[in-house]
Amino acid sequence: MKKQSRKTPELVCPAGTPSALRVAVDAGADVVYCGFRDETNARNFPGLNFSRAEMSEGTEYAHKHKARVYAAINTFPQAGNTALWHKAIDDAVGCGADALIVADMGLAAYAARMHPETRLHLSVQASASNPDAIRYYCETFNVKRVVLPRVLSIPEITALNGNIPCETEAFVFGGLCVMAEGRCLLSSYATGKSPNMNGVCSPAGDVRYAQGKDGSMASKLGAFTINRFAEGEPAGYPTICKGRFKCGGETGYIFEEPASLDALSMMPELLQSGVAALKIEGRQRGKAYTEAVVKAFRKALSDYARGWPLEIGALIALAEGGQSTAGAYDKTWR
Amino acid sequence: MKKDPRRLRFIEPFVRRAFCAVLDAHPEIADRLGNYAASRIRIDIRGAPFCMVLQPSKRAAWLYRRGAKVKSEATVSGGFMTLLKLASGDGDGDALFFSRDIGISGDTEAVVALRNALDDSGLDIIHEIFSAFGFPGLPLRLGYKAFRSMRPLVAGMFGS
Numbered sequence: 001m002k003k004q005s006r007k008t009p010e011l012v013c014p015a016g017t018p019s020a021l022r023v024a025v026d027a028g029a030d031v032v033y034c035g036f037r038d039e040t041n042a043r044n045f046p047g048l049n050f051s052r053a054e055m056s057e058g059t060e061y062a063h064k065h066k067a068r069v070y071a072a073i074n075t076f077p078q079a080g081n082t083a084l085w086h087k088a089i090d091d092a093v094g095c096g097a098d099a100l101i102v103a104d105m106g107l108a109a110y111a112a113r114m115h116p117e118t119r120l121h122l123s124v125q126a127s128a129s130n131p132d133a134i135r136y137y138c139e140t141f142n143v144k145r146v147v148l149p150r151v152l153s154i155p156e157i158t159a160l161n162g163n164i165p166c167e168t169e170a171f172v173f174g175g176l177c178v179m180a181e182g183r184c185l186l187s188s189y190a191t192g193k194s195p196n197m198n199g200v201c202s203p204a205g206d207v208r209y210a211q212g213k214d215g216s217m218a219s220k221l222g223a224f225t226i227n228r229f230a231e232g233e234p235a236g237y238p239t240i241c242k243g244r245f246k247c248g249g250e251t252g253y254i255f256e257e258p259a260s261l262d263a264l265s266m267m268p269e270l271l272q273s274g275v276a277a278l279k280i281e282g283r284q285r286g287k288a289y290t291e292a293v294v295k296a297f298r299k300a301l302s303d304y305a306r307g308w309p310l311e312i313g314a315l316i317a318l319a320e321g322g323q324s325t326a327g328a329y330d331k332t333w334r
Numbered sequence: 335m336k337k338d339p340r341r342l343r344f345i346e347p348f349v350r351r352a353f354c355a356v357l358d359a360h361p362e363i364a365d366r367l368g369n370y371a372a373s374r375i376r377i378d379i380r381g382a383p384f385c386m387v388l389q390p391s392k393r394a395a396w397l398y399r400r401g402a403k404v405k406s407e408a409t410v411s412g413g414f415m416t417l418l419k420l421a422s423g424d425g426d427g428d429a430l431f432f433s434r435d436i437g438i439s440g441d442t443e444a445v446v447a448l449r450n451a452l453d454d455s456g457l458d459i460i461h462e463i464f465s466a467f468g469f470p471g472l473p474l475r476l477g478y479k480a481f482r483s484m485r486p487l488v489a490g491m492f493g494s
Contacts, residue, residue: 016450017366017450017453017454018454019423019453019454019455019456020453020454045446045450046368046370046443046444046446046447046450047366047367047368047370047446047447047448047449047450047451047454048446048450204442204443204445204446205441205442205443207442208439208440208442209437209438209439209442210439211411211437211439217434217437229434231434232434233434234433234434235431235432235434236432237428258432284428285426285428285429286423286425286426286427286428286429286449286453287423287453287454288423288424288425288426288429289426289428289429292426317429317433318426318428318429319429319432320428320432321432322432322433
């Protein structure tokens with residue numbers, strides 16, 4: 001059943017702009033994933049993403065340097081408006097993308113039917129986390145790889161890898177979404193927009209920061225105050241899941257503290273679990289982030305292959321809230 | 335016409351010229367900004383006696399005395415070197431926000447669009463600005479790199 005690769009895993013890296021794509025490739029990415037400038041991908045931020053021409057040029061650059069490009073078309077088409085998503089699939093193939101990352105079943109069916117020669121990957125947004133669900137996607141749409149939700153422990157990933165007919169890709173660094181990805185309604189509750197349908201979690205248009213005279217900063221999402229940071233206190237993203245609220249007479253982080261995933265310390269176990277690819281989150285981040293994180297993980301893979309010790313914690317300056325966690329990979333995390 | 339006492343008109347033409355030179359050299363910035371190019375973004379350099387307001391669609395740059403009430407859609411604040419790093423893509427905007435090295439207020443969308451547009455542009459801000467005034471770019475760029483390497487030393491003078 002298991003079809004996991006035994007070779008060095010792919011390093012799959014984010015790019016929100018053509019500059020970031022080139023930086024990622026130059027820093028040692030095997031694969032760069034990116035999306036078009038619209039709501040067909042889950043990082044639909046102002047000023048971010050690729051035009052069709054940029055996607056073509058980026059793919060050409062990557063291929064010239066022996067890297068690949070995966071196109072993220074991983075939001076769910078809106079009722080009565082599937083044309084935008086279908087066009088994104090067609091155009092990504094036309095731009096030379098090496099694989100399509102989709103979440104919606106209808107879109108997976110369209111891609112499998114119209115472009116059977118192009119690899120199909122299942123986005124984390126599909127939240128497929130059990131063998132039956134993954135097997136269904138593989139058998140029905142010929143999905144070759146599934147991006148695993150960031151809620152599975154390493155023993156769970158190992159067990160999963162032994163029971164599915166496709167490769168798996170696991171997040172190792174970046175934003176940590178602890179909800180059932182693709183099904184989270186927190187952003188939608190506060191703003192009417194969600195990563196699932198609009199490609200934005202806590203859309204910037206609904207975010208306001210208020211700077212206090214005492215050096216404090218309040219972050220607001222729609223009508224809700226998400227957090228208030230004291231002067232000098234490291235800040236986090238204005239997402240409800242990372243908010244600090246008054247609840248039961250106490251003020252604290254109800255869901256999760258602002259922290260980034262950093263699974264570099266768990267990389268040996270992750271590799272032994274049979275994952276075929278390690279994924280870095282952060283298409284919304286700057287190219288300085290891309291360069292630093294890609295280089296760190298490329299070096300870690302190289303050090304691991306040589307049996308050298310891994311350099312842990314070097315990326316803390318890039319972490320949300322100034323702290324990192326191994327997430328669900330480490331069982332001490334709730 | 336009555337003079338606006340808040341403005342620093344003497345320096346404004348130089349700032350505007352440099353800003354236009356950057357826009358001319360990097361048309362992709364306006365392309366990425368889209369509708370946000372019409373936003374007036376206030377750049378607040380911590381510790382400086384002035385603030386800048388930039389409006390890309392009008393190729394306009396205004397300089398105001400610190401503390402002056404200025405109409406803008408959004409504000410980005412930070413130390414001189416931090417803002418320079420951000421504009422040049424040498425620093426990650428989110429990380430600088432997490433560490434509170436930069437502050438944001440007003441229209442967050444406009445700030446995010448500007449950040450992304452600048453990050454993609456590959457802007458070498460020192461080179462562009464000095465080239466706008468006919469100075470050779472390369473020696474200044476090398477000087478800037480040396481300046482950055484002495485950052486801890488100059489941080490106290492200009493703000494980090």
